[in-house]
Amino acid sequence: MLKVDPFEHLGPGVVVSIDVGDNISLSFRVERTDPAQRRVHLHLEGDERAADGVEFVDWRVFMLLGQHRSSSSGPVAVSVPTELRGLSRSPLRLELEVLEGTALMQRRSLYRTTRPGIRARVRVDGATEALQGDVLDLSASGLALSTYVSPPSTGTGLDLEVLLPTGESLPARGRLVGAMARGSGGDDWRWNVQFDDLPAAVRDALRSYIHRAQP
Numbered sequence: 001m002l003k004v005d006p007f008e009h010l011g012p013g014v015v016v017s018i019d020v021g022d023n024i025s026l027s028f029r030v031e032r033t034d035p036a037q038r039r040v041h042l043h044l045e046g047d048e049r050a051a052d053g054v055e056f057v058d059w060r061v062f063m064l065l066g067q068h069r070s071s072s073s074g075p076v077a078v079s080v081p082t083e084l085r086g087l088s089r090s091p092l093r094l095e096l097e098v099l100e101g102t103a104l105m106q107r108r109s110l111y112r113t114t115r116p117g118i119r120a121r122v123r124v125d126g127a128t129e130a131l132q133g134d135v136l137d138l139s140a141s142g143l144a145l146s147t148y149v150s151p152p153s154t155g156t157g158l159d160l161e162v163l164l165p166t167g168e169s170l171p172a173r174g175r176l177v178g179a180m181a182r183g184s185g186g187d188d189w190r191w192n193v194q195f196d197d198l199p200a201a202v203r204d205a206l207r208s209y210i211h212r213a214q215p
Helices: 200-212
Strands: 015-021 024-034 039-044 060-070 074-088 093-098 104-106 119-124 131-139 142-147 157-163 169-181 189-195
Touching (some): 131 200
Antiparallel strands (some): 015 024, 039 093, 119 131, 169 189
């Protein structure tokens, strides 16, 4: 891994992804930075409902500055561990302290994949029929699902079947940890799903597929 200075990549208007929990990522836009104090001020990009159910507490969150290119290791992402120093809502704003010497360039693809062709069958607790959607992002911790079905309330339990392009079908149990409308008409949704503890065989199969799917 290569250490970098995150303030070389941050500036007003830059959009970053904030990982605030297992398989929970939100997009924020930088308002201003204070390199001397190692502070970054951001506001939520998009619909406030994307943060419904997310509890911001005083623990490390990881800021991803997007894909960069390293001649030796290919596409990488800059992962920046930070501490939450301030929070306000309506609109949602964060003040983060970038921890000294901890910004690293790493291969996100080693533990997740966004390759198209993965689908999932989902049955919401209490429902009699399952829905299907395209998987936008998959890891051993959870997945992001694209569907035209409005989401249930945050925390609702889900029975899932991950349908890999290889023909493998992997059962999982999880819960909805967040959702956001993707289209202007409000009929295209992204569901963020966190897996419960996976059986070892399912977890190993997911990790094996993610490893094989890398370009």
